[in-house]
Amino acid sequence: MTSTPRVEGSLSRPCMKCRVQEATLDSRSQPVCRDCFAKFIAAKCIKQTGILGKETRLPLPTTGGPPTGTRHYMVGLSLGVSSTVLLHLLSENIEFQLARGRNAPFDLTVVHIDTTTTTTVTTPSPAVEEALTRYRTRYPRFTFHRTPLSSTTPTPSTATPTPLPTAASRSDVTRQLTRRALLEQARARGCQALLLGHSTTALAELTLAEAAKGRGFALPWLVKDGVAPVGGKRKGLGGGGGEGRENGDGGRNEDGEEEEEAGKGVLVYHPLRDALRKELVIYAGLVEPPLTDLVWETKDDAAAAVVSHKDLSIEEVMGRYFAEVEESYPSVVANVARTTGKLVRAGEGEAGGEWCGLCGMPLDEDGDERWRGELGIQERSDTGTGRLCYGCERSTAG
Numbered sequence: 001m002t003s004t005p006r007v008e009g010s011l012s013r014p015c016m017k018c019r020v021q022e023a024t025l026d027s028r029s030q031p032v033c034r035d036c037f038a039k040f041i042a043a044k045c046i047k048q049t050g051i052l053g054k055e056t057r058l059p060l061p062t063t064g065g066p067p068t069g070t071r072h073y074m075v076g077l078s079l080g081v082s083s084t085v086l087l088h089l090l091s092e093n094i095e096f097q098l099a100r101g102r103n104a105p106f107d108l109t110v111v112h113i114d115t116t117t118t119t120t121v122t123t124p125s126p127a128v129e130e131a132l133t134r135y136r137t138r139y140p141r142f143t144f145h146r147t148p149l150s151s152t153t154p155t156p157s158t159a160t161p162t163p164l165p166t167a168a169s170r171s172d173v174t175r176q177l178t179r180r181a182l183l184e185q186a187r188a189r190g191c192q193a194l195l196l197g198h199s200t201t202a203l204a205e206l207t208l209a210e211a212a213k214g215r216g217f218a219l220p221w222l223v224k225d226g227v228a229p230v231g232g233k234r235k236g237l238g239g240g241g242g243e244g245r246e247n248g249d250g251g252r253n254e255d256g257e258e259e260e261e262a263g264k265g266v267l268v269y270h271p272l273r274d275a276l277r278k279e280l281v282i283y284a285g286l287v288e289p290p291l292t293d294l295v296w297e298t299k300d301d302a303a304a305a306v307v308s309h310k311d312l313s314i315e316e317v318m319g320r321y322f323a324e325v326e327e328s329y330p331s332v333v334a335n336v337a338r339t340t341g342k343l344v345r346a347g348e349g350e351a352g353g354e355w356c357g358l359c360g361m362p363l364d365e366d367g368d369e370r371w372r373g374e375l376g377i378q379e380r381s382d383t384g385t386g387r388l389c390y391g392c393e394r395s396t397a398g
């Protein structure tokens, strides 16, 4: 992205930042050139990965001297625009450092959770494989893995014979399991952090959608950066294991070990949290060759083809709503995400809580009971996955 600098006076609409190139874009009500826009987006990502870098300091060698080794992060790649932009920016950051003779600031493993394979359809979709081949060719430095969603923790769809009632509940359960599968992959692969491509817009949508679905309690874990619980490893979830909490001090050694395992979370970061979705879409088109060549568009096409509002999931409704708000009132979008960022994680730092057997988020004992009572939800059924939060119970109720 180079163009010949010109004198400001000869420009019809100079870039507000560099003042030497013609402005071809509007960024937060300022006319800017392509280069300055690309730098603006990259700076947002670099700032957040810098914060993460401090959180994941490398241990000093016992023999003295500077730390050796490399930070190792995992990127959750949905094959959509945002996670592709994240991958590209992280790749550029590494190439920039290497070109200056420095060490790579981190190493990346990229994981795509394949939701096209189910217990009945086990052959990987050729479209997913083709897409991953494109990414591997473009970013040969990184390793890419495809993990079928069905290979993760037992799910209500595999544990119970009844299929999920609606398209909306299927999409909700798929989302929860995808997130959980990413967390489990990050832990299994020994990555220091899981990086997700959520934009400001995506975080705002997530906030309102999860609150609407009854997971308001889990929002601080979903939207803020920090350690997310990986709730899948607890034993005795369905067999009255929760009673152990009444022993008081945390008691027996065998329980202590179990709780330690359950309390071990994964650091989750959203390096693009300060960029709007429309900005990421513009960025994807500016890169040479465009990142839009890589992206797998099937999911968006499917959403656009929906005719009846009855078939829209809450995420789709929020997506359409924020697409409009983002256009005219970007600060509103930023405020939703920022306000949620100030919420406190209840019981943070304690490993004594219980986690939902499906989405893996902490259970809100009182809150979930209250929701259940007011909405007339019946006693929880044992799905073989342990206790569920209100949101997951509603999605899986037949």
Ligand SMILES: [Zn+2]
Pocket (backbone or CB within 6 Å): 015, 016, 017, 018, 019, 020, 021, 032, 033, 034, 035, 036, 037
């Ligand atoms: Zn400029």
Ligand SMILES: [Zn+2]
Pocket (backbone or CB within 6 Å): 356, 357, 358, 359, 360, 361, 388, 389, 390, 391, 392, 393
């Ligand atoms: Zn849940």
